[in-house]
Amino acid sequence: MSQWKQIQQLEIRLLEQVDYLYDDNFPMDIRQGLASWIESQDWDTAVNDESMAGVLFTNLLTQLERVRSQEQNFLQRHNMKIIQQQLQLKYATNPAVMARVISTCLREERRILSSACMQEQGPLEKSLQNSVAFERQKNMDNRVGIIRGSVQLMDQAVKYIEDMQDDFDFRYKTLQSRESTDRNSDVMKQEVTRLQEMLNRLDFKRKEILSKMDVVVKEIDDLMTSQLNPELQDWKRRQQIAAIGGPLLTGLEQLQSWFTLTAQSLFQIKRQLDKLGELVVKVTYESDPIPLQKPQMEERVKYLIYHLIKSSFVVEKQPCMPTHPQKPLIIKTGVQFTTKVRLLVKLPEVDYQLKVKTTFDKDLPPGRVSRQFFILTNNTKVMDIEDYSNGCLSVEFRHLQLKEKKYINGTKGNEGLLSVTEELHSLSFEACFTVQGLTIDLETCSLPLVVISNVSQLPGGWASVMWYNLLTDEPRNLAFFGNPPRASWSQLSEVLSWQFSTFAGRGLNKEQLTMLGEKLFGQHASCSDYQVSWSKFSKENIPGKPFSFWMWLDSILELIKKHLLPVWNENYIMGFVSKEMERALLKDKEPGTFLLRFSESHLGGITFTWVEHGDNGEVKFNSVEPYTKNRLSALPFADIIRDYKVISDGVVPENPLKFLYPDIPKDEAFGRLYNSQPSKVHPYIPSTLIPISEMRSNASTTPRSCQSPEPPMTPGEFDMLNEHLCFDIDTMSSPYSE
Numbered sequence: 001m002s003q004w005k006q007i008q009q010l011e012i013r014l015l016e017q018v019d020y021l022y023d024d025n026f027p028m029d030i031r032q033g034l035a036s037w038i039e040s041q042d043w044d045t046a047v048n049d050e051s052m053a054g055v056l057f058t059n060l061l062t063q064l065e066r067v068r069s070q071e072q073n074f075l076q077r078h079n080m081k082i083i084q085q086q087l088q089l090k091y092a093t094n095p096a097v098m099a100r101v102i103s104t105c106l107r108e109e110r111r112i113l114s115s116a117c118m119q120e121q122g123p124l125e126k127s128l129q130n131s132v133a134f135e136r137q138k139n140m141d142n143r144v145g146i147i148r149g150s151v152q153l154m155d156q157a158v159k160y161i162e163d164m165q166d167d168f169d170f171r172y173k174t175l176q177s178r179e180s181t182d183r184n185s186d187v188m189k190q191e192v193t194r195l196q197e198m199l200n201r202l203d204f205k206r207k208e209i210l211s212k213m214d215v216v217v218k219e220i221d222d223l224m225t226s227q228l229n230p231e232l233q234d235w236k237r238r239q240q241i242a243a244i245g246g247p248l249l250t251g252l253e254q255l256q257s258w259f260t261l262t263a264q265s266l267f268q269i270k271r272q273l274d275k276l277g278e279l280v281v282k283v284t285y286e287s288d289p290i291p292l293q294k295p296q297m298e299e300r301v302k303y304l305i306y307h308l309i310k311s312s313f314v315v316e317k318q319p320c321m322p323t324h325p326q327k328p329l330i331i332k333t334g335v336q337f338t339t340k341v342r343l344l345v346k347l348p349e350v351d352y353q354l355k356v357k358t359t360f361d362k363d364l365p366p367g368r369v370s371r372q373f374f375i376l377t378n379n380t381k382v383m384d385i386e387d388y389s390n391g392c393l394s395v396e397f398r399h400l401q402l403k404e405k406k407y408i409n410g411t412k413g414n415e416g417l418l419s420v421t422e423e424l425h426s427l428s429f430e431a432c433f434t435v436q437g438l439t440i441d442l443e444t445c446s447l448p449l450v451v452i453s454n455v456s457q458l459p460g461g462w463a464s465v466m467w468y469n470l471l472t473d474e475p476r477n478l479a480f481f482g483n484p485p486r487a488s489w490s491q492l493s494e495v496l497s498w499q500f501s502t503f504a505g506r507g508l509n510k511e512q513l514t515m516l517g518e519k520l521f522g523q524h525a526s527c528s529d530y531q532v533s534w535s536k537f538s539k540e541n542i543p544g545k546p547f548s549f550w551m552w553l554d555s556i557l558e559l560i561k562k563h564l565l566p567v568w569n570e571n572y573i574m575g576f577v578s579k580e581m582e583r584a585l586l587k588d589k590e591p592g593t594f595l596l597r598f599s600e601s602h603l604g605g606i607t608f609t610w611v612e613h614g615d616n617g618e619v620k621f622n623s624v625e626p627y628t629k630n631r632l633s634a635l636p637f638a639d640i641i642r643d644y645k646v647i648s649d650g651v652v653p654e655n656p657l658k659f660l661y662p663d664i665p666k667d668e669a670f671g672r673l674y675n676s677q678p679s680k681v682h683p684y685i686p687s688t689l690i691p692i693s694e695m696r697s698n699a700s701t702t703p704r705s706c707q708s709p710e711p712p713m714t715p716g717e718f719d720m721l722n723e724h725l726c727f728d729i730d731t732m733s734s735p736y737s738e
Contacts, residue, residue, distance in 0.1 A: 002035055002036055002039060003035075003039050003106070003109055003110065003113070004031065004032070004035035004036075004039070004109075005035075006113055007109055007112070007113065010112070010113070014112055017112050018109065018112060021104075021105045021108055021109070021248065022105065024086065025090070025101050026098075026101045026102055026105055027083050029079065029080065029083060030060075030064065030083060030087075031105070033064070033067045033080070034060070034063050034064065034067065037063050038060075038102065038106070039106070041056055041059075043056070043099050043102045043103035043106060044103050044325065046095075046096065046099035046103075047096060047099045047100045047103055047322070047325055048096075048322035048323065048325065049096075050095070050096055052099075053095040053096040053098070053099040054095045056095065056098075056099060057091055057092075057095035057098055057099075060087075060098075061084060061087065061088070064080065064083070064084055064087075065084065067080065068080040068081060068084070103325075104248065107326075107502065108247075108248040110501060110505045110506070111245075111247065111248070111498075111501045111502065111507075113506075136227075136231075137231075137254065139227075140227050140228075140231065140258060143219075143223055143227065144223070144257075144258055144261045144262060145261075147216060147219055147220060147223065147261075147262070147265050148261055148264070148265055150212070150215075150216050150219075151216060151265045151268050151269060153212075154209060154212055154213060154216065154269070154272055155268065155272065157205070157208070157209050157212070158209060158272050158275055158276065160205070161202070161205050161206065161209060161276075161279065162275070162279060164198070164201070164202055164205065165202060165279055165282065165283050167198070168195065168198045168199060168202055168283065169282055169283055171191070171194070171195055171198070172195055172283075175188070175191055175192070175195065199285065202283070203285070203287075203288070203289070206276070206288070206289050206290055207289045209272075209276070210276075210289055210290070210293050210294075210297070213269060213272070213273070213297060214293075214297065216265075216269065217269065217297065217300055217301060217304070220262060220265060220266060220304060221300070221304060223262065224262065224304065224307070224308060228258055228259070228262060228308075229311065231255060231258070232255060232311060232314075233473070235249075235251050235252065235255055236314075236473070236475070237473045238251070239318070239447075240447060240469040240473065241469065243318055243328050243329060243447070243465070243469055244465065244466045244469050244470060244495055244498065245326075245495065245498030245499055245501065245502040245503075246495075246498055252316065252342070252344075255344055256342075256344045256345075256346060256392055259308065259312045259344040259345050260344070260345055260346045260347070262308060263305070263308055263309070263312075263345040263347060264347070266301055266304055266305045266308065267305065267347070267435075267436060269301055270298070270301050270302070270305070270436065271436075273294055273297060273298050273301065276290050276294060277290070277294060280294075302438065305438060305440075306438070306440055308345065309345055309433055309440050309442070310440060310441075310442060310443075312343055312344035312345045313341065313342075313343055313344075313429070313431065313442040313443070313444045314341065314342055314344060314444060315339065315340070315341055315342075315429070315444055315445070315446050315447075316340045316341060316342040316394060317338070317339055317340035317396070318339065318446055318447055319331060319337050319338070319339040319400075319427055319446050319449055320337060320338060320339070321335055321336070321337045321338075322336065322337070322338060323335065324458070326502055326503060327458070327461075327462050327465070328465075329446070329447055329448070329449050329450065329465045329469075330449070330450050330451075330452060330458060330461040330462060330465060331402055331449055331450070331451050331452070332451075332452050332453065332454075332455065332458075333373070333401075333402050333403060333404055333451065333452070333453050334401060334402075334403065335401065336398070336399050336400065336401055337400050337401070337402075338396060338397060338398045338399075338400070339358075339396070339397050339400065339427065339446065340394060340395065340396040340397070341356060341383075341394065341395055341429045341444065342392055342393070342394040343383065343392065343393040343394070343433075343442075344392070346392055346393065347435065353382045353383075354382065354383040354393060354431055354432075354433065355380055355381070355382055355383075355431060355432075356380070356381055356382070356383055356395050356429055356430070356431045357379060357380045357429070357430045357431070358375060358379040358380075358397060358400065358427060358428065358429055359375075359379070359427070359428045359429075359430065360373055360374060360375050360402065360425065360426075360427055360428075361373065361425050361426060362426070362428040362445075364425075364426075364478070369418075369423045369424075369425065369478075370417070370418075370423065371404055371405075371420070371423065371451070372404070372405045373402045373403065373404050373405065373425070373451060374402070374403060374405060375400055375401070375402060376401040376402065376403045377399050377400055377401050378399075379397075379400070381395050381397055382395065383395040383431070402451060404453070417482075418481055418482070419460070420450075420451075420452060420453070420457055420460075421450055421452065421457055421460035421461040421463070421464050422464055422481035423450070423451070423481075424448035424449065424450065424464075424468070424477075424478040424479075424480060424481065425448065425449045425450075425451055425478070426445045426446055426447075426448055426449060426476055426478065427445060427446040427449060428443065428444070428445045428446075429442075429443065429444050429445065430442065430443050431443075445475065445476055447468075447469065447475065448468055448476065448477070448478055448480065450464050450465060459550065459551060459554040460538065460550075462554070463537070463538040463550045463554075464481065464538075466495055466499075467484060467487070467534055467537070467538070468480055468481075470487060470491060470492070470495050471484075471485050471487055471491075472485075481534070484533075484534040485534075486531040486532060486533050486534070487531070487532050487537070488529050488530065488531055488532075489517055489520075489521075489529070489530045489531075489532060490529065492532055492537070493508075493513045493516065493517065496508065496513070496516065496553065497513065499553075499557060500557065500560075503557050503560070503561050504557060504560040504561055504565060504568050504569070505565065505568070505569045506568060506569050506571065508575075508576070511576075511577075512574075512575055512576040512577075513576075515576040515577055515578055515581070516553070516576055517530075518578065519542070519549065519576075519600075520532060520536065520537075520549055521536075536549070537549055537550055538550045538551075545600075545601065547603055551603065552600075552603060555603040555604035556575075556598050556604060558604055558629070559598075559604040559605070559606065559628070559629060559632070560573075562629065562632075563629060563632040563633070563636075563637060564606065564632075564637055566638070566673050567596070567637055567638060567670075567673065570669075570673070572596060572660060572669055572670070573596045573597070573598075573606070574595045574596060574597055574661065575596070575597055575598050576597070576598060577595070577597045582595065582597065582609055582621070583621055585661060585662075586609065586610070586611040586621060586661065587611065587619050589611055589659070589661065589662065589663070590611075590658065590659055590663065591611060591612050591613050591658070592610055592611070592612075592656055592657060592658025592659055593610060593611050593658065593659040593660075593661055593662070593663070594608045594609060594610035594611075594656075594657050594658075594659070594660065594661065595608065595609060595660070595661040596608050596660075597609065599626035601626075602626045602628060603628075604628055604629055605626030605627060605628045606626060606627050606632075606637070607623050607624050607625070607626040607627070608623070608624055608641070608657065609621055609622065609623040609624075610622055610656050610657055610658075612656070622656070624644075627640065636673075636675055638670045638673035638674050638675075639674060639675050641657055641666065641670055642655075642666070642667075642670065642674050643655070644656075644657055
């Protein structure tokens with residue numbers, strides 16, 4: 001079943017999440033009309049390959065034109081034509097952006113499908129997707145709208161005061177121009193009385209507008225303190241969670257709207273205060289409230305503008321190597337990486353060249369790290385207006401590179417305190433913002449980075465990135481791994497499931513997570529509050545094994561991604577199951593029933609175990625030596641299951657695998673995953689690699705010799721197979737192959 005068909009069968013709650021993914025950047029009409037074609041393309045690779053992205057963009061338009069020409073409904077044809085035109089305007093000059101949008105949507109669809117398979121959401125995901133957040137945002141929309149309305153009314157009030165003052169000024173100057181002999185006349189006295197009344201009313205209106213301004217400024221101050229800044233911090237926290245595989249990061253457009261509207265209100269109030277200052281120059285009087293209150297109010301407004309603008313300078317996309325788009329915050333020396341910053345305040349006055357400078361490890365205390373780096377490429381770039389993102393000011397650095405500083409004396413300083421993958425670094429961004437007479441120095445920084453020099457350090461670096469962003473919301477705690485906190489199993493298990501949904505398309509179920517918990521700390525696995533130390537997760541070897549828990553799990557992720565993806569996404573791999581549970585599941589099943597699980601003794605290995613019933617009723621469990629990436633590179637796993645043979649007592653080899661647990665016929669489960677056999681006439685007799693094992697018959701740990709099989713194999717053919725593809729099989733009475 002296609003991914004899109006699975007999506008359409010989800011419950012309403014999850015469909016609402018899907019609906020949130022699609023907008024004008026990638027309309028759902030395209031997803032619906034080109035579902036199969038879209039899912040068959042490699043959008044992840046196209047994100048980092050401009051030429052491939054261009055080809056896919058052209059092909060997408062061709063596919064869309066084909067669907068449109070076949071559409072009978074006139075209105076639908078019209079809508080699809082509009083969509084085609086919009087796509088061409090958005091992505092014709094930058095098709096890689098389209099590839100990124102589609103890749104993100106497909107990946108998030110897989111995550112939603114994965115969460116649907118779980119009995120319940122994890123605590124982190126629940127905290128990010130609840131009705132309280134929705135109500136909070138509605139309240140924010142209302143408050144920002146009310147403030148904008150109040151400021152507009154104050155504009156009208158200032159204009160009214162200006163008109164009233166102009167009238168007063170004209171009458172006053174007219175009165176002054178009259179002859180002194182006329183000033184004691186009754187008409188003059190009436191005019192003076194009228195002017196005094198006008199001045200009293202003017203004074204009342206000035207006090208009234210200043211009072212209203214004071215109320216609105218206090219409301220903006222409270223809005224920024226109690227809601228806007230917390231919303232920004234919430235977005236930054238969700239950015240951390242999204243970086244390690246959590247729910248898709250959304251809400252930046254909404255934040256920009258709030259920041260922009262609030263900034264517009266503050267700048268409008270600033271202009272209103274400037275206008276009141278101009279009015280004072282023309283007309284003032286004793287106890288005039290404007291000279292008394294305006295300076296203090298101006299300072300408050302400037303202070304709020306200053307803090308609003310400074311906080312609106314954010315890292316939209318954390319540093320990431322294009323070669324590893326799903327593992328941000330890890331940078332390899334000499335390899336290009338990208339990052340993007342954005343100004344959330346959108347004002348016409350600042351649509352000019354705003355230069356952003358990047359600095360690596362700015363103001364880092366001496367001795368904090370053993371290695372120091374500098375940016376090899378140009379580190380300054382100008383912000384520009386993005387047409388496809390509501391016209392925001394942003395800048396994307398696409399070609400940054402790091403190089404390690406050389407040490408003349410041959411030492412690197414504070415060496416040995418932390419491992420390479422535990423040393424944290426940061427990338428800073430600076431700019432100078434000038435508008436309406438205000439100059440504001442902007443600065444923000446990335447989340448902590450891990451810098452590696454060899455790709456073999458990538459798993460350890462990703463473990464550090466996960467641990468940091470799971471356990472702290474501090475933006476720049478570079479000393480974090482000096483004393484790393486523990487993680488509860490409920491937190492950690494959710495993040496581990498995200499790794500599988502992100503990299504392999506399907507997360508882990510409750511039973512699989514329970515087994516992983518048992519592997520970490522035995523009987524305490526059922527306790528969600530059990531604490532896991534950083535060392536136990538990533539640094540200490542599993543008892544009796546030459547690797548850590550994380551290295552073992554990461555090797556399985558790599559194996560799935562490169563060799564087992566179709567089988568994994570069909571939910572055919574039980575994966576994480578203990579020896580005891582495996583035997584309990586198989587013992588009452590039909591002979592030839594097998595299940596697939598990951599090796600516990602090999603890095604990146606998968607094995608299958610099947611059950612046999614002896615003549616005396618004895619139940620035997622057989623496990624093949626684990627297949628690793630080297631063997632799976634030669635033969636697809638589904639084909640291995642189809643063609644697998646066992647030689648026992650020299651008889652003709654046979655396939656012992658009959659039913660995938662619990663009772664699915666092997667060919668029914670894997671049939672559509674088999675590689676099709678060539679049917680065309682060929683001048684040579686075709687040959688096939690056949691995975692074959694020699695069954696050892698005695699009950700001891702010493703295997704007996706295997707007799708050569710009968711035809712159709714020749715002795716020479718058997719010797720070759722025996723040399724290259726023979727794996728030992730353990731029985732229940734011999735040591736269990738993990």
